[in-house]
Amino acid sequence: MSQLYFLLLNCTTSDLPRSRVSTITNDITDILQHSSVKILFNQLLNRFRQLGESSNNIAAYTTMLNTLLNPFSSLSTENQCLQYFENCHTYIPPVEVKIGEKFIYKSEDDHTTIAISDLYVHVIPLRNVFTKFFHLPHIFENTIAYLNTLQNENIIISNSTGITINTSAGPTQLYFSLAGVIGDNLAIHTLLGFIGSFSSHHQCRFCYIKRDEINRTFNESMCNLRTVENYNADVIKNTPSETGVAR
Secondary structure (H helix, E strand, C coil), X not given: CHHHHHHHHHHCCCCCCHHHHHHXXXXXXXXXHCCHHHHHHHHHHHHHHHCCCCHHHHHHHHHHHHHHHCCCCCCCCHHHHHHHHHXXXXXXXXXXXXXXXXXXXXXXXXXXXXXXXXEEEEECCHHHHHHHHCCCCCHHHHHHHHHHHHHHCCCCCCCCCCEEEEECXXXXXXXXXXXXXXXXXXXXXXXXXXXXXXXXXXXXXXXXCCHHHHHHCCCHHHCCECXXXXXXXXHHHCCHHHHCEXX
């Protein structure tokens, strides 16, 4: 369905707002409605009638013309697009998650009232994305084949929960393992529980090097590396200024 591909291509363009995509599709339809193609088809239909073409064929040609001149008739609105993807079982709806509350102040006559409003974010769970992804043809089989090659190299891949997907062999439990967390230094420090200030006494998440030793330390062997054990001990100690571990 070329018009669907066209919509998806434009909707995933980062510098093109979704509202502009709708405007573009409407403009394309408007151009087609006033193009010479419509005039040509109408002339052909009239000629077919003059030549005694059957009413069934005329109706079929008319349907073809309407489809050609209205390529986005079933995808012209946001709701129609979402409904289409839902029917295809390819739409992953966002999940609303409450992240906090805020105070709302309202002035009424000579006094101010305070109300509490909930704050939410909308997220797309990776669990749902992976479930849809591995339902695609051959994806699961090819992934398992690749993982088997990794297993042969003694790389352990496992977790405790996983997701359930339907394959040609029946329901299958699929497990994942976190390979790494990617981000800038501040983001990684925040995610992993290290102190966020890079002017602190212990600012490295890999070792216990001190701030005044950084410029003269060039070899890993000169550093006291962080481990799971001393990280847990630092969490219990709860002195970020001394350990560099915030939580």
